[in-house]
Structure formats: structure tokens, C-alpha cells
Amino acid sequence: MIALALSILSSTTIYVVFKIFTRYNINTLHAIVTNYVVATFCGILLQPNEIHLAQTFQYSWFPFALGLGVLFIIVFNLMGITAQRNGLSVVSVAAKMSVVIPILFGLLYYKESLGNLKFIGILLALVAVYLVSIKREDSLKIKASNFIFPVLVFTGSGVIDTSVKYLEGEYVGKDDISIFSATIYTMAALVGIGILSVQALQGKFQFQFKNVVGGIALGIPNFFSIYFLLQALRSGIFESSGIFTINNVSVVMISTLLGILLFQEKLLIKNWIGIILAIFGILLITLGKW
Template sequence: MISLFFSILASTLIFIVFKLFSKYNINTFQAIVVNYIVACICGLLAYSGDLSIREIPGQPWFVYTLGLGITFIVVFNLMALTTQRSGLSVVSVATKMSLVIPVVFGLWYYKESLGIFKATGIVLALVAVYFASIKNKDGLKIQRSNLIFPVLVFLGSGFIDTSIKYLENSYVATDEVPVFSATIFAAAGSLGLISLIFLALKGSIRIDIKNIIGGIFLGVPNYFSVYFLVEALRSGMLESSGIFTVNNVAIVMLSTLVGILLFKEKLIVKNWIGIIIAVVSILLITIDFNV
């Protein structure tokens, strides 16, 4: 349970850092690129196994981590585009609703259990994500021409979570989790760095020290959010379908509460309903596992 708690906490810290980005006018793209590099360094520093850097390309999970790293940065850009066109609430819902994909994969591929409590908990978790994420009384409004972007965010986020579960279960040794995570971030950071250098040479952007500092503060919790998620998946406390559901809905719930306490955000009735439903869904899923 400790690993899951720290994964949720780290993901909530990411939310806090992103909120501070807007306050201090930090360029998100620059900070994101630095964040991936910092997260990679964190993984390498945390790794204490026998595998040397030169041996990493020979690992069975290496090619997959390259693909995941590319997906990380592509999904981030899709999230930024969706925010611009449809708003932050749409991105939040699309990202967290994507838990459906790894949950269904766990139920189908790993033949995980689906009791009445767990099934009800998963459905309520989706309802909770929606209600806790919307910030206006009219709900979400998406123009038909922009619908493809949240759909791609949904699919991309779900693909990332599902791939992490599959790879950690099939290819990654217990002591390789830090270097496995570091390689994913290295791939994302390399692609982002190439883009950043290209834009800088064109004169389209100017590198600012505050963006680098912002990336450092983002990179540390980002690494631990992935590291502790993998550890939680391996802990046996819940099946993967339960882990992803509890993780996502708890992040939404805690981030909403942090928004109230630290940033004085005002919640509408639907948000409070979402928080209450989130608590109920978590209880149902954990009860189902212990029955």
C-alpha cells in the first residue's frame, strides 16, 4: 500500500508544480524536456544493480522503452493542444478516463477477477473522475472538429499505462525498475531535446533559466510517480485493474483537495459529488480484493 500511496503523492506533486508553472510564467515545453532528463538521472542514481549502461540496449525491454518514451512526449503535446482547443477539464477527463484501457487489459489478458464490488467501484471511479474534473456547471463542451485530440490523449495515456504493466510483468527484473524507468525518460528527453535545439537554432524560442529550474522540480516527482506505480503493480496488494483505478481516481481526488487548500480554487457541487464518489469507489475496490 505504501508504494501506491507514494505514486499518488508524486503524481499530485506534479499537479502542484504545473499549477506553479502558470503562476511564474514558465514555458511548459522547455520545462517538460528538462523534466525528462532529470527523471532519467534520478533513475540512474537510484539503480544499484549489476547492469552497466553499455548493457542496457541489449535488454529485452529496451526497444519497448524507446517507443514508450516517444509516446510520452507525443501525448504531452496532444494534451497541450487539447487544452488550447477544448480546455483543461477535457484533458483531465480524457487522461484519467484512460484507466479503462489498462483495466480491461488486466481483466482480459491476465484473467483478473471482477466481483460485484470491484465492477461497481470501477464504474463509480469513472463517474468520479468526470464530476471531479469539470469546472463549470454546463459540463464539457467539445467542438466536433476538435474531438480527435482528446480521443488521442485517451488512447495514448491508456497505451502508456498498459505498456508499463505488460513490460514490468514480462521483461523487467525486480532490481531493474529504476533503470527501466530511466530509459523511458531518456528516450522522451532525447526527442524533446532535439526539438528544443532545433527551435532554438531557428530563433523560435529562447532558453530561460527559470524553465530549467521548473523542469528540475517537475522531474523528481515525475520519476517517482512511475517508479512507485511499477512497485505498486508488483506488490500484490491489488490486481493491476484495481491499482490503476485506485491510482487514477485518488490522484484526481487529492489534486482537487490540494487545489482548494493551496490555490484557493472554488469547487462546484459536481466536484464535491465527484470526491465523495471517488472515496466510495476506492473502498469498494479494496473491499472486493479482501473479500
């Protein structure tokens, strides 16, 4: 339970940091790349065993971790495109509703239980995520020509969470969580550095120290969000479908409440209804465990 709570806390911190980025006009891409470098070092520092570079290449999970690192950057850029073409509410719903994919994977692949309480709890949680994510009076509007982008964000985000669960269960050893996470972030950092290098050659890159500071502030909670999520998945306190649902819904709910307290955000009635449903959903999933 502690690992799950810390994962939720870390993920919520990420949303707060992104809010601060907007206030101080921090270049998100530049900060993201720095964040991946910082997350890499966190993984190296927390690895309990001595790290041998040649041995890292021999891990069975190594090629999958590289693929995840590339996917991290791709999904991030897709989120940016989706936000520009369809609005923040659309990208928020697409990313957060992607929790459906790891939930279904856990139920179908691992044959996890689905009692009445858990089923109702998951449904309430998904409705809650949708309601809390919409920050406009009108419903979501997506042009047909731009529909592919939220679909890709939904799919990519879901594949990332599902892959993390699968690799954790099938390939990653007990003491390898840190180096596994560091490898993912290393690949993401290398791809990001490549993008920034192209920008520099085109004369579009401008170094600003505040972007580095923002990346450091983002990188630490970003690493621990994955690190503690992996720990929570191994704790056995809930099945993976329950872990992902509680984690995702709690982050949405808490970050929304922090938006009110820290950034004076105003919520619509539908957002408050979503928060109430989220609480009931989590309670039912918890009760469904026993």
C-alpha cells in the same frame, strides 16, 4: 500499500508543480524537457546494479522503453493541442478517463477477478473522475473538427499505462525498474531536446533559468510516480485493475482538494459529488479484495 501511497503522493505533486508553473509563467515544454533529463539521472542513481551501457541495449524491454519515451512526448504535445482547441476540462477528462484501458487490459489479458464490490467500485471511480475533472457549469463541448485530439489523448495515455503494466509483468527484472524508467525518460529527453533545437534554429527558443528550476521540481516526483507505481504493481496487494483505479482516482481527488487549500480554487457541486463517489469507489475496491 506504501509503494501505492508514494506513487499517489508523487503523481499529486506533479499536478501541484504544474499549477505553480502557471503562477510563475514557466514555459511548460522547456520545463518538461528538463524534467525528463532529471528523471533519467534519478533512475541511474537508484539503479542497484552497476550500469553497463552496452548491456542496456541488450535488455528485452529496451526497444519498448524507447517507444514509450517517444509516446510520452507525443501525448504531452497532444494534451497541449487539446487544451488549446477544446479547453482544459476536455483534456483533463480525456487523460484521466484513459484509466479504463489498463483496467480492461488487466481484466481481459490477465483474467483478473471482477466481483460485485469491485465492479461497482470501478464504475463509481470512473464517474468520480469525470465529475471531479469538469470545472465548468456547462457540460463539455467539443467541435466535431477537433474531436480527434481528445480521442488521441485518451488512447495515448491509456496505452502508456497499459504498456508499463505489460512490460513490468513480462520483461522487466526485479532489479531493473530504475534503469527501465531511466531509459524511457532518456528517450523522451532526446526527443524533447530535438524539438528545442529546432526552435532554437528558428529563433523561437529563449533560455530562462526558472524553466530549469521548474523542470527539476517536476522531474523528481515524475520519476518516482512511475517507480513506485511499478513497485505497487509488483506488491500483490491489489490486482492491476485495482491499482490503476485507486491510483488514478486518488490523485484526482487529492489534487482537487489541494487546489482548494493551496490555490483557493472553487469547486462546483458536481466536483464535490465526484469526490464523495471517489471515496466510496476506493472503499468498495478495497473491500472487494478481501
